[in-house]
Amino acid sequence: MIKVTLPDGSIKEFESNSTPFDVARSISEGLARNIISASYNGLTIETTTALTSDGALVLHTFNDDEGKKAFWHSSAHVLAETILEFYPKAKLTIGPAIENGFYYDLDLGDDVISEKDFQQIEKKFLELARGKHEFKMRSVSKADALSLYKEENNPYKVELIDGLTDGDITFCDHNNFTDLCRGGHIPNTGIIKAIKIMNVAGAYWRGDEKNNQLTRLYGISFPKQKMLTEYLELLEEAKKRDHRKLGRELELFTFSQRVGAGLPLWLPKGAALRGRLEDFLKVAQKKAGYEMVMTPHIGQKELYVTSGHYEKYGEDSFQAIKTPKMDEEFLLKPMNCPHHCEVYNFKPYSYKDLPKRFAEFGTVYRYEQSGELHGLTRVRGFTQDDAHIFCTPEQLDEEFKNVIDLVLYVFGSLGFEDFTAQVSIRDKNNPDKYIGDTKTWDIAENAIISAASDKGLKYVIEEGEAAFYGPKLDFMVKDALGRSWQLGTIQVDYNLPERFDLTYKGRDNQLHRPVMIHRAPFGSMERFIAVLLEHTGGNFPLWLMPEQVIILPISDKYQIYTEKVLHLLENSEIRALVDNRSEKTGRKIRDAEVSKIPFMLIVGEKEEKDGTVSVRRHGEGDKGTYSIKDFIALMNTEIEKTVIPFHN
Ligand SMILES: [Zn+2]
Numbered sequence: 001m002i003k004v005t006l007p008d009g010s011i012k013e014f015e016s017n018s019t020p021f022d023v024a025r026s027i028s029e030g031l032a033r034n035i036i037s038a039s040y041n042g043l044t045i046e047t048t049t050a051l052t053s054d055g056a057l058v059l060h061t062f063n064d065d066e067g068k069k070a071f072w073h074s075s076a077h078v079l080a081e082t083i084l085e086f087y088p089k090a091k092l093t094i095g096p097a098i099e100n101g102f103y104y105d106l107d108l109g110d111d112v113i114s115e116k117d118f119q120q121i122e123k124k125f126l127e128l129a130r131g132k133h134e135f136k137m138r139s140v141s142k143a144d145a146l147s148l149y150k151e152e153n154n155p156y157k158v159e160l161i162d163g164l165t166d167g168d169i170t171f172c173d174h175n176n177f178t179d180l181c182r183g184g185h186i187p188n189t190g191i192i193k194a195i196k197i198m199n200v201a202g203a204y205w206r207g208d209e210k211n212n213q214l215t216r217l218y219g220i221s222f223p224k225q226k227m228l229t230e231y232l233e234l235l236e237e238a239k240k241r242d243h244r245k246l247g248r249e250l251e252l253f254t255f256s257q258r259v260g261a262g263l264p265l266w267l268p269k270g271a272a273l274r275g276r277l278e279d280f281l282k283v284a285q286k287k288a289g290y291e292m293v294m295t296p297h298i299g300q301k302e303l304y305v306t307s308g309h310y311e312k313y314g315e316d317s318f319q320a321i322k323t324p325k326m327d328e329e330f331l332l333k334p335m336n337c338p339h340h341c342e343v344y345n346f347k348p349y350s351y352k353d354l355p356k357r358f359a360e361f362g363t364v365y366r367y368e369q370s371g372e373l374h375g376l377t378r379v380r381g382f383t384q385d386d387a388h389i390f391c392t393p394e395q396l397d398e399e400f401k402n403v404i405d406l407v408l409y410v411f412g413s414l415g416f417e418d419f420t421a422q423v424s425i426r427d428k429n430n431p432d433k434y435i436g437d438t439k440t441w442d443i444a445e446n447a448i449i450s451a452a453s454d455k456g457l458k459y460v461i462e463e464g465e466a467a468f469y470g471p472k473l474d475f476m477v478k479d480a481l482g483r484s485w486q487l488g489t490i491q492v493d494y495n496l497p498e499r500f501d502l503t504y505k506g507r508d509n510q511l512h513r514p515v516m517i518h519r520a521p522f523g524s525m526e527r528f529i530a531v532l533l534e535h536t537g538g539n540f541p542l543w544l545m546p547e548q549v550i551i552l553p554i555s556d557k558y559q560i561y562t563e564k565v566l567h568l569l570e571n572s573e574i575r576a577l578v579d580n581r582s583e584k585t586g587r588k589i590r591d592a593e594v595s596k597i598p599f600m601l602i603v604g605e606k607e608e609k610d611g612t613v614s615v616r617r618h619g620e621g622d623k624g625t626y627s628i629k630d631f632i633a634l635m636n637t638e639i640e641k642t643v644i645p646f647h648n
């Protein structure tokens, strides 16, 4: 008998040689039907692998990342099998699962696969899958493995096998198809009910451009046709919401080849939007006891040598700026922290003065390779909503909770309701990797964990993920399409106070080191606005909208009344404009819908006579007639509902 520990901690006994499938069936037939892969003691195995020793078993369904990985990896086998049906001379290389689906890299010789072939590949794939062929692993000797692929004249597999140890080599068979494989499959091909070839691209063998170029086929598969349909709809929607596209359409930001790649230019509407976000955070921060500071965009090289950032960013980032004076060198700042440490050093503090909370919308510059740049999410210059808190170790707990409150307030006000947190702590088996003593680390890690659970955050703890200078908490938000984004971060730092010799006078009249907290609720303004654009599809909360109201006069006979309405709105701080074109009202409404302006006010003879406006809401249609005063009240009520003032 063997003892199998299940994820809930329960231990069950089974006959030796029982399989994960047997274990699932002992729990419920339903589970047995749904499990598609398994891991034992952290290692991926097959659902049919015989368990011969005690261990911890996790059963995976398509809902888990591990289950998806097995599903998509198995699909790659079937795709390779399918390709061989059409191109028997194709040479197989590798076919891994990726975040969304899988790919297979093939050497097709002189053959070419193009988009018009996808449909028949998909059809054949499903035909083969319907055979419900089991995936079966078997061990092979290195000699046998090599001879098989030498016979097939496949140098890629030969190279892969050359790198493997005899005794560790396995093949996977299904139907009449065999591939070199480490394992981790679904039980049989029949579970794959839907497949879509997404793309064909060139890829160099082993990613090295000196090697042969291969054909990479990207695909995604699902256990239900409906899931594929939903996935494709989601992709369509994501394309519509691409922040680069929306940024252009809504005239928020642009890039110029002359200015340089990865350096966003904020257009008037985008700059105003960003300004509103900054003002919103400034108001909350002020209530939370932060003080604004301002520091320059560059600093002496020595500053970053002191902070350690030169070591981290110096070689691989923007190079030093020289001056006419020999040996004088400045760097574009990659981080605001060193400047803020020097702000702290301006004068001596006692424990009674702490915490000090210095905030700045600080623009930083980091070199990214041009291939890595992506809209506003990967740029070379960006503005952090940065702040550094300098506090005593005793205040850490409280400060951490305050920062979490602020971050949650920010997310709530902007309509992000689904978020999780990741607490990154040190690897306790490797104390040498970290600066600071065990006791202070314990205090900080406990402070973060207790703050996270006190505030009711959904969080996971990742051991070994902390920076060398301190533990941290990162917020992941889910957008309207269910995609995860990393946004705000809170990080404890024992390193910089040491390097900059920061002190405060304690109750005991001795000098002590303050603890430093780095925090940025938005993360960076660029990234945050990109995520907000994709989350809202450009339909920002009303208080943020670049233009909140558009007035649509039925004809230019009503010009005077139109101007009166505009003035009244502007006097109430409402951002409004007029569509003065001599177009039909229907056309004006359609154009206003496209521009996503939340409110359309139609004015004509009746409205002028009664002193009213006919209100239409974007995406909703007619809302009836309002006096101007009532309309302003309607807008203010909606705004007040979303941005509740921050309470400390
Ligand atoms: Zn495999």
Ligand SMILES: [Zn+2]
Pocket: 335, 336, 337, 388, 518, 519
């Ligand atoms: Zn910092």
